[in-house]
Amino acid sequence: MTTTSTGSSEQEQEADDRALGFWLFLLGDLVVFSLLFATYVVSTRSAPSLTAADFSLLRVAQETAALLASSFAFGLGVEAARCQRFVLARALFAGAMGLALIFLALELAEFVALAAAGKTPATGAGVSAYYALIGAHGAHVASASVWLAVNLIRWRSGVWSAWAIENFARLGVLWHFLDLVWIGIFSVVYLPEFFP
Amino acid sequence: MFGRLGLDALPFYSAVAAGGALVTVTGALLVLGVISYKRQWRYVWSEWLTSVDHKRIGVLYVLLALVMLLRGFADALLMRLQQATALNSGGFLSPGHFEQIFGSHGTIMVLFMAMPFAIGLINIVVPQQIGARDVAFPFLNLLSFWFTAAGAGLVLVSLVIGKFSTAGWTGYPPFSGLEFNPGVGVDYWIWAVLISSVGTTLSAVNFIVTILRRRAPGMNLMRMPVFTWTALCTSSMILFAFPALTASCGLLAFDRLFDGRLFTSGGGGNAMAYINMFWLWGHPEVYILALPAFGIFSEVVATFSGKPLFGYRSMVFASVAIALVSFGVWLHHFFTMGASANVNAVFGIATMIIAVPTGVKVFNWMFTMYRGRVRFHTSMLFTIGFMIAFVVGGLTGVLLAIPPVNYLVHNTVFLVAHFHNMLIPTVLFGYLAGYQYWFPKATGFRLNDDLGRWSFGLLFAGFWIAFMPLYGLGLMGMPRRLERYTDPAWQPLLLVAAAGAVIIGAGIALLGVQLIKSIRDRARQIDASGDPWDGRTLEWSTASPPASYNFTSIPMVSGRDAFMLAKRANAASTVTTYVSINIPKNSAAGPALGFAAFVFGFAMVWHIWWLALAASVGCVAAFSWRGDPESETVIVPAMQVAEEEKRRGRMAPIADMRSP
Numbered sequence: 001m002t003t004t005s006t007g008s009s010e011q012e013q014e015a016d017d018r019a020l021g022f023w024l025f026l027l028g029d030l031v032v033f034s035l036l037f038a039t040y041v042v043s044t045r046s047a048p049s050l051t052a053a054d055f056s057l058l059r060v061a062q063e064t065a066a067l068l069a070s071s072f073a074f075g076l077g078v079e080a081a082r083c084q085r086f087v088l089a090r091a092l093f094a095g096a097m098g099l100a101l102i103f104l105a106l107e108l109a110e111f112v113a114l115a116a117a118g119k120t121p122a123t124g125a126g127v128s129a130y131y132a133l134i135g136a137h138g139a140h141v142a143s144a145s146v147w148l149a150v151n152l153i154r155w156r157s158g159v160w161s162a163w164a165i166e167n168f169a170r171l172g173v174l175w176h177f178l179d180l181v182w183i184g185i186f187s188v189v190y191l192p193e194f195f196p
Numbered sequence: 197m198f199g200r201l202g203l204d205a206l207p208f209y210s211a212v213a214a215g216g217a218l219v220t221v222t223g224a225l226l227v228l229g230v231i232s233y234k235r236q237w238r239y240v241w242s243e244w245l246t247s248v249d250h251k252r253i254g255v256l257y258v259l260l261a262l263v264m265l266l267r268g269f270a271d272a273l274l275m276r277l278q279q280a281t282a283l284n285s286g287g288f289l290s291p292g293h294f295e296q297i298f299g300s301h302g303t304i305m306v307l308f309m310a311m312p313f314a315i316g317l318i319n320i321v322v323p324q325q326i327g328a329r330d331v332a333f334p335f336l337n338l339l340s341f342w343f344t345a346a347g348a349g350l351v352l353v354s355l356v357i358g359k360f361s362t363a364g365w366t367g368y369p370p371f372s373g374l375e376f377n378p379g380v381g382v383d384y385w386i387w388a389v390l391i392s393s394v395g396t397t398l399s400a401v402n403f404i405v406t407i408l409r410r411r412a413p414g415m416n417l418m419r420m421p422v423f424t425w426t427a428l429c430t431s432s433m434i435l436f437a438f439p440a441l442t443a444s445c446g447l448l449a450f451d452r453l454f455d456g457r458l459f460t461s462g463g464g465g466n467a468m469a470y471i472n473m474f475w476l477w478g479h480p481e482v483y484i485l486a487l488p489a490f491g492i493f494s495e496v497v498a499t500f501s502g503k504p505l506f507g508y509r510s511m512v513f514a515s516v517a518i519a520l521v522s523f524g525v526w527l528h529h530f531f532t533m534g535a536s537a538n539v540n541a542v543f544g545i546a547t548m549i550i551a552v553p554t555g556v557k558v559f560n561w562m563f564t565m566y567r568g569r570v571r572f573h574t575s576m577l578f579t580i581g582f583m584i585a586f587v588v589g590g591l592t593g594v595l596l597a598i599p600p601v602n603y604l605v606h607n608t609v610f611l612v613a614h615f616h617n618m619l620i621p622t623v624l625f626g627y628l629a630g631y632q633y634w635f636p637k638a639t640g641f642r643l644n645d646d647l648g649r650w651s652f653g654l655l656f657a658g659f660w661i662a663f664m665p666l667y668g669l670g671l672m673g674m675p676r677r678l679e680r681y682t683d684p685a686w687q688p689l690l691l692v693a694a695a696g697a698v699i700i701g702a703g704i705a706l707l708g709v710q711l712i713k714s715i716r717d718r719a720r721q722i723d724a725s726g727d728p729w730d731g732r733t734l735e736w737s738t739a740s741p742p743a744s745y746n747f748t749s750i751p752m753v754s755g756r757d758a759f760m761l762a763k764r765a766n767a768a769s770t771v772t773t774y775v776s777i778n779i780p781k782n783s784a785a786g787p788a789l790g791f792a793a794f795v796f797g798f799a800m801v802w803h804i805w806w807l808a809l810a811a812s813v814g815c816v817a818a819f820s821w822r823g824d825p826e827s828e829t830v831i832v833p834a835m836q837v838a839e840e841e842k843r844r845g846r847m848a849p850i851a852d853m854r855s856p
Contacts, residue, residue, distance in 0.1 A: 017410075024435060028438065029439070035443035036447075039473075122455045124463040151820065
């Protein structure tokens with residue numbers, strides 16, 4: 001091996017390695033969520049749990065719309081960054097961030113409303129499992145938002161390096177992953193209550 | 197402001213606990229004092245604590261493991277002495293304190309002794325075995341270490357501030373729930389486990405990517421050394437198993453923080469859901485620990501028999517089979533749960549099936565020795581001792597796998613005897629074999645072999661004397677985790693077991709003597725060749741200790757036992773020109789993030805919410821603020837590489853492993 005091989009091919013390999021590592025990490029995270037789903041299903045079958053009367057269909061629809069739109073904006077942002085249109089990319093990422101914060105605010109409002117109605121985790125295992133599953137997803141969204149905030153502060157202006165684009169794209173994978181988990185939550189938690 | 201934290205957290209409830217706290221604090225102050233006195237802070241900080249060199253990180257892991265081994269063994273000794281004396285009396289430990297001790301013994305030995313030891317050895321060896329200059333993610337590697345250290349730190353701090361969990365190392369609810377355990381003990385356990393498991397998961401990702409993507413040219417999967425194979429299997433298992441631990445402990449934390457009902461007796465809670473999830477991690481964990489040890493034995497037995505490993509292919513398939521089947525046996529930890537007979541039968545049979553690939557391995561090791569020219573280095577003694585003891589433990593394991601038998605001895609010390617009979621020969625002997633075997637590679641000098649043999653002899657004898665009586669006691673009906681008892685028939689055997697524990701203690705003490713004496717005699721014990729045992733795999737082709745970049749030029753591999761092939765073909769020194777090499781830069785962010793994680797855990801334990809929020813947001817933000825990969829490496833110029841090699845007496849490095 002000679003010096004010449006430390007060129008771009010090695011950098012590409014390292015970028016590939018980082019991508020592989022991140023996907024492996026998500027695989028592990030997926031196992032956590034699958035166990036949370038399993039806990040939810042088991043706990044709601046036999047214990048006091050939440051029903052359609054406890055949820056607001058409108059709020060769930062708003063949450064879903066906010067998160068899906070955020071994911072869409074993020075996807076467009078990554079494409080814009082790859083096309084070197086950084087101003088547009090920044091705007092799209094900021095939009096994705098705003099929508100994620102709206103989602104988090106809605107979720108918090110839901111928790112507050114439930115707690116005000118006396119439906120705290122102490123009500124029963126089903127309610128606890130609900131808070132645990134939704135809360136874990138929300139905590140993920142919040143962490144991803146911190147990451148995005150850091151990136152937006154870090155790359156405020158100018159031309160982004162390949163690393164910056166890669167970093168946003170990596171966060172995008174997490175962003176879409178959390179979207180998919182939400183679709184699972186929507187299908188397993190809310191939908192069966194409204195359309196049994 | 198400070199949550200539940202107050203002056204009453206200090207351990208004045210028992211003289212033994214206060215003594216333990218005193219030893220911990222004194223030990224920490226002593227280490228800090230010695231470093232300050234010798235004015236070595238700059239060296240310790242820049243060469244070790246912030247180093248991203250995988251060998252240095254590996255050594256830190258092993259040091260952590262050895263420190264925690266002392267703490268875990270101290271717990272063990274206290275338990276054995278208590279049980280030896282507590283016939284019709286309270287012994288010298290209060291019930292609550294005894295519960296803390298068996299909880300911390302298990303937690304420490306599994307998560308803070310065995311895991312760091314395994315990951316440390318993998319760190320030191322695997323990149324060298326596959327002909328790589330470093331792991332795929334050097335900074336992540338440092339971070340993993342510091343997260344593990346943060347978890348271990350929480351366990352140690354629990355000795356001084358507050359109490360540790362009284363719910364055992366498995367933390368079964370409802371006892372570990374808020375209702376029966378409102379104090380901080382279980383929280384210490386939860387957050388130590390959660391924080392360290394983040395580190396372990398990141399390590400697993402790192403090693404999967406490293407092994408899959410960073411092998412030297414020519415080293416296809418079926419040419420990888422068996423230790424690397426087992427590291428790959430173990431990392432994959434960690435990736436799939438540790439999330440189950442995260443989920444179970446995380447949900448238990450949820451129950452405790454928000455007064456949840458997931459695992460409580462009332463409100464429709466289901467404690468068995470926790471226990472299932474816990475063992476969904478816990479059983480693979482047994483093999484996560486065992487597989488690297490199997491890999492170490494495979495390396496040691498081949499090297500010291502002077503032969504290639506017998507049945508390489510079957511060894512690889514056996515490792516992969518164990519990794520897969522180990523995910524399908526978790527229910528055998530609670531056959532008495534009340535699942536149907538058919539469910540129990542399935543898990544019982546799966547458990548027996550896993551003994552098959554394990555048996556294959558034992559035969560492979562024996563046939564490797566057969567007609568070999570066996571040299572009885574300390575690591576080889578540990579290997580042989582392991583094979584004998586392991587077969588006995590395996591047999592009692594198959595006994596326990598039969599559900600009707602399991603009902604009879606469930607929760608007795610027969611079980612305690614069984615799993616110590618598996619874990620001590622496999623994990624302790626295995627990692628100590630690896631420690632003795634790779635020590636010269638990590639430090640540049642050999643350990644004193646005579647003291648090593650004595651240490652092995654004491655550990656081996658002590659093991660039998662300490663644990664065989666427990667089989668008998670279990671059949672006599674003695675439950676595990678007993679703080680006092682009234683049956684006089686048990687005491688003689690418990691006295692024998694206590695004597696065994698003392699002998700094991702002497703063996704561990706000799707390990708310390710061996711280390712000190714070897715350091716003192718390092719000039720005589722020096723390993724100038726880099727290949728003290730006539731090794732077969734690539735890690736022996738580097739200098740001892742290797743340069744930060746391991747290889748001046750990446751070796752070409754043409755077969756298994758690549759270094760042995762090169763030696764046979766006399767293929768040394770074909771390259772005499774040096775090139776500049778990129779190596780990763782040190783990072784203070786590693787220890788800083790680890791400290792933040794520790795603060796976060798501590799704040800969660802004591803309900804200091806503002807601090808927990810600040811630490812967690814800080815952690816995520818700092819982790820996101822990752823430097824450009826370009827700016828995180830430095831170049832070692834060719835000149836410096838040449839000088840480095842000259843200093844290491846390696847004017848003519850073995851660079852090209854191709855046979856002529």
